[in-house]
Amino acid sequence: MSYSRLDYLFGKYYNKTATAEERAEFMEHVVKLDVDDPLFELMEAAYQADESLLNEFTPQIRERILSNVFQAEENTTTPVVMAKTVKLSRFRIWSVAAAVVFCLGISLFFYYKTGITDQPLIAKYSGKDIAAGGNKAVLTLGNGRKIVLDEVANGELVHQDGISISKTSDGQLVYHLKEEKGSIPSFNTIETPNGGQYQVNLPDGTRVWLNAGTVLKYPTLFGGTERKVELIGEAYFEVARDAHKPFKVKLNNDAEVQVLGTHFNVNAYKEEKSINTTLLEGAVMVKKGSRKEQIIPGQQAQINRNQEDISLINGVNVNQVIAWKNGFFSTDAINLDLLMKQVEKWYDVKVVYTEDVQAEFVGKLPRNVSLTELLRLLELTKKVHFNIEGRTIKITR
Numbered sequence: 572m573s574y575s576r577l578d579y580l581f582g583k584y585y586n587k588t589a590t591a592e593e594r595a596e597f598m599e600h601v602v603k604l605d606v607d608d609p610l611f612e613l614m615e616a617a618y619q620a621d622e623s624l625l626n627e628f629t630p631q632i633r634e635r636i637l638s639n640v641f642q643a644e645e646n647t648t649t650p651v652v653m654a655k656t657v658k659l660s661r662f663r664i665w666s667v668a669a670a671v672v673f674c675l676g677i678s679l680f681f682y683y684k685t686g687i688t689d690q691p692l693i694a695k696y697s698g699k700d701i702a703a704g705g706n707k708a709v710l711t712l713g714n715g716r717k718i719v720l721d722e723v724a725n726g727e728l729v730h731q732d733g734i735s736i737s738k739t740s741d742g743q744l745v746y747h748l749k750e751e752k753g754s755i756p757s758f759n760t761i762e763t764p765n766g767g768q769y770q771v772n773l774p775d776g777t778r779v780w781l782n783a784g785t786v787l788k789y790p791t792l793f794g795g796t797e798r799k800v801e802l803i804g805e806a807y808f809e810v811a812r813d814a815h816k817p818f819k820v821k822l823n824n825d826a827e828v829q830v831l832g833t834h835f836n837v838n839a840y841k842e843e844k845s846i847n848t849t850l851l852e853g854a855v856m857v858k859k860g861s862r863k864e865q866i867i868p869g870q871q872a873q874i875n876r877n878q879e880d881i882s883l884i885n886g887v888n889v890n891q892v893i894a895w896k897n898g899f900f901s902t903d904a905i906n907l908d909l910l911m912k913q914v915e916k917w918y919d920v921k922v923v924y925t926e927d928v929q930a931e932f933v934g935k936l937p938r939n940v941s942l943t944e945l946l947r948l949l950e951l952t953k954k955v956h957f958n959i960e961g962r963t964i965k966i967t968r
Contacts, residue, residue: 580593580596580597583597700941700942700943701918701919701920701941701942701943701959701962702941702942703917703918703938703939703940703941703942704765704766704767704768704783704916704917704918704919704938705721705742705766705767705768706720706721706741706742706767706768706769707720707721707763707764707766707767707768707769708720708721708744708761708762708763708764708767708768708769708781709761709762709764710728710736710744710759710760710761711759711760711761711762712729712757712759713757713758713759713791714757720738720744720761720769721767723738724738725737725738725739725740726738730749732755732756732757732791733748733749733755733792734746734747734748734749734774734791734792735747735749736759736791742768742769742770743769743770743771743772744761744769744770744771744772745772746771746772746773746774746791747774748774748792755792756790756791756792756793756794757790757791758788758789758790758791759788759789759790759791760786760787760788760789761781761786761787762785762786762787763781763782763783763784763785763786763804764783764784764919765783765784765915765916765917765918765919766783766916766917766918766919767783767784768780768781768782768783769781771787771789773789773793773800773811774791774792774793775793775798775811775813775816776811777798777808777809777810777811777818778808778809779800779806779807779808779809780806780807780896781804781805781806782804782805782806782807782895782896782916783804783916783917783919784804784805784840784916785802785803785804785805785806786801786802786803786804787800787801787802787804787806788800788801788802789801793816795816796815796816797816797817797818797819798813798816798817798818798819799818799819799820799821800818800819800820800821801820801821801822802820802821802822802837802839803822803823803839803840803841804839804840805836805837805838805839805840805895806836806837807834807835807836807837807893807896808820808830808833808834808835808836808837809834810830810831810832810833810834810835810853811832812831812832813831813832814831817829817830817831818830818831818832820837822837822839822846822874823839823841824846824859824874824876825859825860826839826846826857826858826859826874827857827858827859828848828855828856828857828858829855829856829857829858830853830854830855830856831853831854832853833850833851833852833853833854833855834850834851834852834853835848835849835850835851835852835853835855836848836849836851836889836892836893836896837849838892843876844875844876844877845873845874845875845876846873846874846876847871847872847873847874848866848871848872848874849870849871849887849889849892849893850866850867850868850869850870850871851868851889851893852868853868854866854867855872857872857874857881859874859875859879859880859881860879861879862879862880862881863881864881864883866883868889869885869886869887869889870883870884870885870887871883871884871887871892872884888902888903890902890903891903891904891905895913895938898937898938898939899935899936899937899938900913900914900917900936900937900938901932901934901935901936902935903933904931904932904933905931905932906929906930906931906932907928907929907930907931907932907955907966910932910949911964911966914942914945914964917938918942919962920942920962920963920964921962921963921964922963922964922966923963923964923965923966924966925965925966925967926966926967926968928954928955928966928967928968930952930954930955932949932952936948942959942964943959946959946964954968955967955968956968
């Protein structure tokens with residue numbers, strides 16, 4: 572095929588005027604492109620302009636493109652003149668691979684912190700692939716009625732005691748106070764399972780994003796002199812300002828976070844040794860027993876579950892802390908153990924280490940890919956290997 576023909580097909584595809592036959596022809600030839608082809612740059616630019624162009628790039632097409640890129644690396648016979656020269660050449664090929672994966676919607680794939688490695692392994696698995704988590708949660712009303720949010724239609728779910736509760740198409744639970752006078756508050760609980768996430772818009776305007784495996788209990792109406800909710804798990808809060816009613820998040824082990832109006836993240840999973848509160852905007856007071864500490868943006872307060880102790884960490888990478896809320900596992904550097912804890916919750920799987928594996932990865936990894944796609948990206952480093960058996964991931968070197 573001539574380059575002008577491929578360029579023509581890409582133009583049709585980009586403008587969304589290609590016929591079914593032209594789209595199929597374009598996909599067939601994209602997977603055969605040479606790693607030096609300038610069309611990669613066009614594809615990346617197109618992706619940045621319009622992500623909907625990625626819809627037809629299936630996992631199979633992504634796999635074939637990556638295979639071509641790594642085959643090109645394997646066939647490279649550049650003479651070894653200087654170690655630095657060879658490393659740059661290899662880095663260039665991996666950079667192309669990263670650009671390809673990026674423009675296909677997998678984002679910037681991970682590379683090992685200490686350098687580039689050889690031909691990747693492929694994650695072994697048997698059975699059906701495991702999809703990424705999604706907007707799933709169970710709402711429990713004050714009268715005990717349970718509503719599985721991912722199984723009910725969008726729109727108003729409940730209208731009682733002056734409160735309207737609605738579900739939106741993009742995974743939000745919205746509370747509207749219709750009649751404050753005479754309204755009787757009751758406590759609702761929303762729980763996301765492993766593999767689930769949800770957003771709750773409380774009646775005072777506060778927005779809460781719930782990560783997987785999280786429970787939030789809250790009143791349908793904030794009366795009195797304070798606004799108090801209870802949290803187990805991880806959530807990101809954007810608290811509506813009300814100088815007369817401080818907002819409090821009650822955590823287990825006699826811990827509490829108090830704010831007026833601010834943006835912060837709380838990680839309070841029961842299995843973790845500490846409760847971590849990270850501030851992005853505003854001011855927060857963290858309490859544990861008789862101890863209390865005020866933190867400023869960029870700080871993290873770590874509460875020891877077993878002691879009346881609060882440690883302050885400065886210069887925290889807040890983008891990394893809230894990567895989950897923005898659709899990523901990591902935006903910077905992350906070690907294998909921490910990453911696998913997140914994988915367990917998001918894909919609802921169990922991780923087993925059959926060997927002692929220590930690795931750190933640098934890059935951006937999305938949460939919207941299947942489990943096999945995710946593990947394949949990690950295996951490109953050749954520092955870790957995965958074997959998937961049902962819903963169990965076994966890790967080796």
